[in-house]
Structure formats: structure tokens, C-alpha cells
Amino acid sequence: MKTGVYILKSLRNQRYYIGSSKNVEHRFGQHNAGRVKATHGLLPLELVAFLPCETVTEARSAERRLKNYKRRDIIELVIGDKKFPWEHLRA
Structure with a gap:
């Protein structure tokens, strides 16, 4: 993988973590x-x-934009659709 923003889910307590990295696989x-x-x-x-x-x-x-959503249901929609809300703004 390369540079990007990612969402991790805890298998222990179902919580989400949002981050970004220049090497997501390593991170x-x-x-x-x-x-x-x-x-x-x-x-x-x-x-x-x-x-x-x-x-x-x-x-x-x-990452900052996604963290601003904060609500679990919106984050789960992003995960389910595999589409970030602002992707349509990208060229």
C-alpha cells in the first residue's frame, strides 16, 4: 500500500481508529x-x-475531514460503501 488515510477497527471492542501515513502497510x-x-x-x-x-x-x-464526522453511523457508512464522502470532489 502507499500513502493514504485508513480506518482500523478493534476486534476487541469494535471501536474505530482513523489515521494517515505515507506507508499504510508499515503503519x-x-x-x-x-x-x-x-x-x-x-x-x-x-x-x-x-x-x-x-x-x-x-x-x-x-484524515482531519473524516475525524470531523465523529459519528459512528457515518463512519460505518463510509466503510460499507468503500467510498469517502468527499471522493466526488477529487479530479
Whole structure:
């Protein structure tokens, strides 16, 4: 995988974590190895959605937008549709 924003789901308590990285595959490994403070209490995790981005700046912006939704039902719609709400704005 490459640069992008991702959603992880805890298999332990069904909570979601939203993040971004320039190497999502590597970052996901860090999360599941317990090396990320924000998610070490949520292990194990599964990757449930990924939106590739051209740059880290774009990925960080997308992460902030997704985190602004906050509501679980909206995040689950994003995961179910495999489509991020702002994708239609991308060229």
C-alpha cells in the first residue's frame, strides 16, 4: 500500500481508529504490534477502509475531514460503501 488515510477497527471492542501515513502497510503493522500508544489498548485491529492519496499533505487533510464526522453511523457508512464522502470532489 502507499500513502493514504485508513480506518482500523478493534476486534476487541469494535471501536474505530482513523489515521494517515505515507506507508499504510508499515503503519498498520506498527499498530498491531502495539507500538502506537493511541491503539495499543484496542488490539487486535483490522484494516477496514483505505483511501489512497497523492501526498502526505492530502492524506492528513482527508484524515482531519473524516475525524470531523465523529459519528459512528457515518463512519460505518463510509466503510460499507468503500467510498469517502468527499471522493466526488477529487479530479
